Amino acid sequence: MKEGFRQSMAWLHTWSGLLVGWVLFLVFVAGTASYFRDEITLWMKPELHQAQHPDVPPEVAAGHAVALLQQRAADSPRWFITMPTEREPGVRVSWANPPGVKPKNGRGRFSSAMLEPATGAEISEARETRGGEFFYRLHFDLHYMPAIWARWIVGVCAMFMLVAILSGIVTHRRIFKDFFTFRPKKGQRSWLDAHNATAVLALPFHLMITYTGLLTLMFMYFPAGVQAVYRGDQETFFAEMFPSGGDRNAKPSGEAAPLAAVGPMVAEARAHWGGAPVGRITVNNPNDARATVAITRQIGQATPSMSYNTPTVIFDGPSGRQSKTIGDEPSGAAETRGVLYGLHIARFSSPFLRGLFFLSGIAGCLMVATGVLLWAVKERQKYAKAIAKGGRAGFGVRLVDGLNVAAIGGLPIAFAAYFWANRLLPVGLEARADVEIRWFFIAWAVAAVAGLAWPTRRLWQLLLTVGGTLLATIPLLNAATTATHLGVTLPSGQWAVAGFDLVVCALGLSLLWAAWFVGRRAAKKAAAPRPAPAVGGEMAEGVR
Amino acid sequence: MSAVVWAVVSLVAAFGGFVALSLAMDRHHEQVFGRGAGLPRRRRWALRLTGTGALGVSLAASLAAQGPTQGWVLWCGVLTVAAVGQVLALTCAPHG
Numbered sequence: 001m002k003e004g005f006r007q008s009m010a011w012l013h014t015w016s017g018l019l020v021g022w023v024l025f026l027v028f029v030a031g032t033a034s035y036f037r038d039e040i041t042l043w044m045k046p047e048l049h050q051a052q053h054p055d056v057p058p059e060v061a062a063g064h065a066v067a068l069l070q071q072r073a074a075d076s077p078r079w080f081i082t083m084p085t086e087r088e089p090g091v092r093v094s095w096a097n098p099p100g101v102k103p104k105n106g107r108g109r110f111s112s113a114m115l116e117p118a119t120g121a122e123i124s125e126a127r128e129t130r131g132g133e134f135f136y137r138l139h140f141d142l143h144y145m146p147a148i149w150a151r152w153i154v155g156v157c158a159m160f161m162l163v164a165i166l167s168g169i170v171t172h173r174r175i176f177k178d179f180f181t182f183r184p185k186k187g188q189r190s191w192l193d194a195h196n197a198t199a200v201l202a203l204p205f206h207l208m209i210t211y212t213g214l215l216t217l218m219f220m221y222f223p224a225g226v227q228a229v230y231r232g233d234q235e236t237f238f239a240e241m242f243p244s245g246g247d248r249n250a251k252p253s254g255e256a257a258p259l260a261a262v263g264p265m266v267a268e269a270r271a272h273w274g275g276a277p278v279g280r281i282t283v284n285n286p287n288d289a290r291a292t293v294a295i296t297r298q299i300g301q302a303t304p305s306m307s308y309n310t311p312t313v314i315f316d317g318p319s320g321r322q323s324k325t326i327g328d329e330p331s332g333a334a335e336t337r338g339v340l341y342g343l344h345i346a347r348f349s350s351p352f353l354r355g356l357f358f359l360s361g362i363a364g365c366l367m368v369a370t371g372v373l374l375w376a377v378k379e380r381q382k383y384a385k386a387i388a389k390g391g392r393a394g395f396g397v398r399l400v401d402g403l404n405v406a407a408i409g410g411l412p413i414a415f416a417a418y419f420w421a422n423r424l425l426p427v428g429l430e431a432r433a434d435v436e437i438r439w440f441f442i443a444w445a446v447a448a449v450a451g452l453a454w455p456t457r458r459l460w461q462l463l464l465t466v467g468g469t470l471l472a473t474i475p476l477l478n479a480a481t482t483a484t485h486l487g488v489t490l491p492s493g494q495w496a497v498a499g500f501d502l503v504v505c506a507l508g509l510s511l512l513w514a515a516w517f518v519g520r521r522a523a524k525k526a527a528a529p530r531p532a533p534a535v536g537g538e539m540a541e542g543v544r
Numbered sequence: 545m546s547a548v549v550w551a552v553v554s555l556v557a558a559f560g561g562f563v564a565l566s567l568a569m570d571r572h573h574e575q576v577f578g579r580g581a582g583l584p585r586r587r588r589w590a591l592r593l594t595g596t597g598a599l600g601v602s603l604a605a606s607l608a609a610q611g612p613t614q615g616w617v618l619w620c621g622v623l624t625v626a627a628v629g630q631v632l633a634l635t636c637a638p639h640g
Binding site: 204349360 | 569
C-alpha cells in the first residue's frame with residue numbers, strides 16, 4: 001500500500017464492483033422483480049384474472065382442500081395446503097406422490113392443484129407457466145446449472161458487492177456536500193453523479209439487501225458452527241431449527257384411522273396466535289393412526305411480525321387434539337436471523353412499502369449499471385488520443401463495453417421476451433413453462449452476442465429501443481390477448497393486474513427515453529464540426 | 545387515519561424536508577434563485593431547522609403508519625424516494 005488509505009479503497013471499490021458487476025446486475029434486476037412475484041404470476045395466468053375472491057373463512061377453505069386431497073391423494077405420505085393471501089387468492093394444494101406413481105400434472109415427486117376457496121372447485125384452466133417464480137429462482141439459483149454452484153457464484157458476487165459498498169463509502173469524500181447533486185450532460189461527471197446518487201440515496205437499502213442476502217444462505221456459506229455442534233449432521237439441525245412441517249421422518253403405523261376435521265384445528269391455531277392468519281398446513285401420513293397436522297402462521301401483511309420464522313401448532317391427526325406448539329418464543333439468535341431474512345424477502349410489507357422496496361431495488365440496478373458504464377467511460381479517456389487518430393481502445397475497454405451492452409441492453413429484452421412468450425405461445429403447448437424460459441434466454445443470447453460483437457452507440461440505441469418498445473406495449477399485448485385490459489382493470493380496481501401493465505409500460509417508456517437520448521447524442525457528435533470518429537467502442541460515453 | 549394516509553404524509557414531509565435542506569446549501573440555492581441571490585445566515589439556519597423538523601415529522605408519520613418496528617423500515621424507503629425526487633426536481637426544474 002504505497003498510496004493513502006482512500007486511494008487503496010478506490011482501487012478496491014473499482015475492481016470489486018467491476019469484476020462481478022454483470023452478475024450483480026442480473027441478480028438485482030431479478031430480485032427487484034421478485035418483490036412482485038405473486039403479481040407477475042397472476043398477470044401471466046390471465047385465466048385467473050376474472051376469478052372472484054370473496055372473503056372466505058379459512059376453516060371452510062381448508063375443508064375444501066382436504067376434501068380434494070382425500071379424493072386425489074388419500075394414500076400420499078404428505079399433503080401441503082397453502083392458504084389464500086391478499087396477494088394470492090387461490091388455495092394451493094400439493095402432495096407427495098406415493099412411491100411408484102407418476103402423474104402427468106406433476107413436477108417430479110410432487111403434484112399440485114389450485115382451488116377456488118369459496119366452492120372448492122379446481123381452477124384448472126390456468127396456463128402452465130413459472131410466472132414470477134422464475135425470477136425469484138433466477139435471483140439466487142441462476143439457470144442451466146446446479147443450484148449449489150449458482151448459490152456459491154451469487155454468494156461470492158454478493159460478498160464482492162458488500163466490499164464494494166463499504167469501500168465506496170470510504171472513497172466518496174463528499175457524501176453530504178454532493179447529496180442532491182446531479183449535473184447532466186457533462187460526460188464522466190454525470191455518470192459519477194448518477195452512480196453516487198443512486199448509491200448514496202438508497203444506501204440503507206443497499207447495505208441491508210446485500211448483508212441480508214448473504215445471510216439467507218448463511219448455513220451454506222458458514223457451516224462451521226453447525227458442523228461443530230451437530231457433528232456434521234445438518235439434517236438434525238434443520239429439523240430442530242425449522243420444525244414448521246412437523247416431523248418429516250415419522251413412519252406411518254400402517255393402521256388406518258380417519259383424519260379429524262381440519263376446520264376446528266385451523267380455528268384453534270388462529271386463536272392461539274391472537275387471530276393471525278394461517279399460512280400453510282402440512283399433513284404427515286394422512287389417514288394413518290400416526291397422522292399429524294402442522295399449521296404454520298402466515299407471513300404477510302396481516303401478521304405483525306417482520307420475522308421469517310413461522311410459529312407452528314401441531315395437532316394429532318385422528319383425534320384433532322393439539323399436541324404441541326413451536327416457535328412462540330424464539331431465541332434471540334433465531335429471531336435476529338428471522339427478522340433479517342424477513343427484511344430481505346419483504347413478505348411482511350404493505351403494498352406501499354413494497355413499492356418503496358421496488359423503487360430502491362431499481363436504484364440498485366441503476367447503481368450497478370452506472371458503475372460498470374463509468375469504468376468504461378473513464379478508461380476510454382486513456383485512449384482518447386489514439387481513438388482521435390482512428391485507432392482503437394484497448395481490449396479491456398472493448399470487453400467491458402461488450403459486456404455492458406450484453407447485460408444492460410440485453411436483459412430488458414429478455415424480460416420482455418418472457419412476457420410476450422407467455423401470451424403468444426399456444427396455451428396447450430407441451431412443456432410450456434420451459435419454452436417461455438427458453439424465449440428469455442434465446443432473446444438475451446441474441447442481444448448479448450450482438451453486444452459483444454458490435455459494442456457501438458448504434459447498437460445501444462437499437463437494443464434500448466427494442467427492449468423499451470416490447471415493454472411499453474405490454475398493456476396492448478394484454479388487451480389483445482385477454483379480456484382484462486387496463487380499460488377493465490382500472491375501473492374495477494384490479495390493482496395487481498393493472499399495476500403490472502402500468503409499471504412495465506413505464507419502465508419501457510424510460511428505456512425508450514434512454515434510447516432517444518443515446519441517439520440524440522450520437523447525432524450531435526456526427527454533426528460536430530471536427531470530424532468525429534465513428535469508432536466502435538466509444539458508445540457508452542454520456543448516454544445521459 | 546389509515547396507514548396509507550400516514551405513509552403519504554411521511555413521504556410528503558420527507559420531500560419538503562429535503563427541499564428545505566437542499567436550499568440551505570449554496571449550490572442548490574443558486575440553482576433555484578439564481579447567482580447573486582445571497583443566502584443570509586439566518587435564512588440558512590431557518591431552512592436547516594425546517595428541513596430537519598420536517599424529516600422528524602416524516603419519521604413520526606412513518607411510525608404511525610407502520611408501527612414502532614416496521615415504521616423505521618418504511619422511513620428508510622421514504623427518505624430514499626423523497627431524496628431522489630428532490631434530486632430530479634433540482635435537475636429538471638431548477639428555477640422554481
